Amino acid sequence: MMMVSDDCLVECKIDDESDEEQMNTPPPPPEFASKASTPVAVPPTPPMAPPTAPPTAPPTATPTRTVNRDPYGINLHLKVEVSDVLAEPASPRSIDQVWRHSVAGFETTRIWTYRCLSSLLAVPLALVCGVFLAVLACLHVWFVVPCLQLSNTFLPCLRSLCMCAVNAFISPFCTSLALCCSQIAISLSNKDGHQMRDKGTV
Numbered sequence: 001m002m003m004v005s006d007d008c009l010v011e012c013k014i015d016d017e018s019d020e021e022q023m024n025t026p027p028p029p030p031e032f033a034s035k036a037s038t039p040v041a042v043p044p045t046p047p048m049a050p051p052t053a054p055p056t057a058p059p060t061a062t063p064t065r066t067v068n069r070d071p072y073g074i075n076l077h078l079k080v081e082v083s084d085v086l087a088e089p090a091s092p093r094s095i096d097q098v099w100r101h102s103v104a105g106f107e108t109t110r111i112w113t114y115r116c117l118s119s120l121l122a123v124p125l126a127l128v129c130g131v132f133l134a135v136l137a138c139l140h141v142w143f144v145v146p147c148l149q150l151s152n153t154f155l156p157c158l159r160s161l162c163m164c165a166v167n168a169f170i171s172p173f174c175t176s177l178a179l180c181c182s183q184i185a186i187s188l189s190n191k192d193g194h195q196m197r198d199k200g201t202v
Helices: 021-025 095-182 190-201
Strands: none
Touching: none
């Protein structure tokens, strides 16, 4: 078997180099370089599309959003449907046309009666409510609250005066009256007891 000496061996890198290292490799010596210049690759340009106007959406009518006239739900109990008033059991049933016309008549009468009455009474009653609330607010601001504040300021003084009057006059009078009444004694003799029994038997 023939052995190869170490002098004949050559070191070679066999690891794959990254693209960056390949890009950074020095150019070949001028004697090995070709004299014709290599053409630079130009990226293809995409074909130009003819200018078109931006598409315009057809005008659509914006839906009108209904205003919530009861935001705090103070009149939810007045939301009455047909099923809350009219209902037929399963066995005695009327004709379908009669039921449909009854439901339509109920809804139409309810809606238009409310609209007519509100047209006549809404504005005057709103004015009355506004006047009433204005009077109530005026009385509350200028009469009730000042009276309460003045009474809260004045009542401690009145309380001290009442306590002085009670301690100076009423308490000694009641104490003396109690001492006088505590000296009263009631005694019953046997004769009085027999008379009470005789009255009870009669």
